[in-house]
Amino acid sequence: MNRIGVLTSGGDAPGMNAAVRAIVRKAIHYGIEIYGVHRGFMGLINSDFVKLDISSVGDIIHRGGTTLLTARCDEFKTEEGQRKALKNLEAFGIEGIIVIGGDGSLRGANALSKLGIPTIGIPATIDNDIAFTDNCIGFDTAANTVVDALNKVRDTATSHERTFIIEVMGRRAGHLALYTGLASGAETILVPEIPFDLNAVCDKIEKGYIRGKLHSIIVVAEGAANSMEVGKVIQEKTGLETRVIILGHLQRGGNPSAYDRILASRFGGKAVDLIIQNTKDKMLGLINGELVITDIEKVLSATKPLDMELYQLSDVLSF
Numbered sequence: 623m624n625r626i627g628v629l630t631s632g633g634d635a636p637g638m639n640a641a642v643r644a645i646v647r648k649a650i651h652y653g654i655e656i657y658g659v660h661r662g663f664m665g666l667i668n669s670d671f672v673k674l675d676i677s678s679v680g681d682i683i684h685r686g687g688t689t690l691l692t693a694r695c696d697e698f699k700t701e702e703g704q705r706k707a708l709k710n711l712e713a714f715g716i717e718g719i720i721v722i723g724g725d726g727s728l729r730g731a732n733a734l735s736k737l738g739i740p741t742i743g744i745p746a747t748i749d750n751d752i753a754f755t756d757n758c759i760g761f762d763t764a765a766n767t768v769v770d771a772l773n774k775v776r777d778t779a780t781s782h783e784r785t786f787i788i789e790v791m792g793r794r795a796g797h798l799a800l801y802t803g804l805a806s807g808a809e810t811i812l813v814p815e816i817p818f819d820l821n822a823v824c825d826k827i828e829k830g831y832i833r834g835k836l837h838s839i840i841v842v843a844e845g846a847a848n849s850m851e852v853g854k855v856i857q858e859k860t861g862l863e864t865r866v867i868i869l870g871h872l873q874r875g876g877n878p879s880a881y882d883r884i885l886a887s888r889f890g891g892k893a894v895d896l897i898i899q900n901t902k903d904k905m906l907g908l909i910n911g912e913l914v915i916t917d918i919e920k921v922l923s924a925t926k927p928l929d930m931e932l933y934q935l936s937d938v939l940s941f
C-alpha cells in the first residue's frame with residue numbers, strides 16, 4: 623500500500639488530534655503517503671483531501687477538537703453517496719482509510735470496506751458506548767471535565783442547601799453519567815439502561831436532608847429523562863429548592879488528558895500497522911490494557927453493557 627487516508631467523523635472527541643498525529647507519523651515512518659480528509663465522510667464525497675507531512679501534525683497532540691474538522695453526513699448513508707466517495711478515493715489513489723469516530727463513523731467504515739476499500743476504525747466518542755473496547759478516545763477527558771464541573775456545583779449546592787440536577791451527555795447510553803456520578807459522589811444517577819422511580823429518588827433526597835445533608839446532586843444521563851422535568855418533579859414533591867444544569871457541549875472540548883493522548887497514540891500507530899497489511903473492516907479496542915482487533919460488523923451488532931458493578935457500588939455509597 624502506497625497511499626492511505628485518515629478522517630475524523632461525528633462528534634469531536636478530545637484526543638482525535640493525537641490519533642491523527644500518530645497515524646501520520648507512523649505512515650511516514652513506513653514511507654507511505656498519507657492524506658487527511660476534511661469534514662469526515664462529507665470530505666470523501668467532495669474530494670476534500672490534503673496531503674499531510676510530519677510538520678502538519680506538529681503542535682496538535684495537546685489540542686481538543688479535530689484539526690481535520692468533522693461533520694455528520696446524511697449523503698454518505700446513501701448508496702449514491704458511498705459510490706461517489708469510492709470514485710474519489712480511486713481517482714486519488716487512496717488505497718485504505720482509517721476512520722476515527724463513534725458508531726456512525728464505524729458504520730461508514732463498514733460501508734466503505736464492503737465496496738472494497740480496506741478500513742480500520744478507531745473508537746472516539748465521549749459517550750464511550752462502543753462495544754469491544756473498555757475506553758473510547760475522549761471519554762476520560764470528558765469525564766474529568768464533568769467531575770470538575772460537579773466539584774464547582776457542589777460548592778454552591780452546599781452553600782445554598784439546594785438540590786442540583788446535572789444533565790450529562792451520552793446520547794442513548796449512561797456510561798458517562800455513571801462514571802462521573804460515582805466519581806463525584808452524586809446521591810442519585812439516572813441512566814437509560816436502568817428504570818427508575820422519581821418517588822424513590824425524592825424519598826432518598828428527603829432522608830438525606832433529615833439526616834443533616836446540606837445538598838443533593840442528581841446526575842441525569844441525557845438519554846434517561848428530560849432533566850428539566852426531573853427538576854420540576856423533585857421541587858414539587860420535596861418542596862426543596864432545585865436547580866437544573868445542562869452541561870452540554872462543554873463536555874466535548876478541552877485539552878485531552880494524558881490517558882486519552884496515550885490511548886489515541888496507541889490506536890493510531892497500530893491502525894497503520896493493520897492497514898498496510900490490507901486488513902479490512904476491523905476496529906481497534908483496548909481491553910484490560912491490551913490492544914484488541916474486532917470485526918466492525920461484530921462491534922456494530924453489539925451493545926456495550928453498563929458496568930453494573932459500578933452502578934451497584936454507587937448506589938451503596940450514596941446512601
Ligand code: F6P
Nearest residue numbers: 633724747748749791792793874
Ligand atoms: O456522540 C457525542 C455527543 O456529544 C452525544 O453525547 C450527544 O448526544 C451528541 O453528540 C450531540 O450531537 P451534536 O453535537 O450534533 O448536537
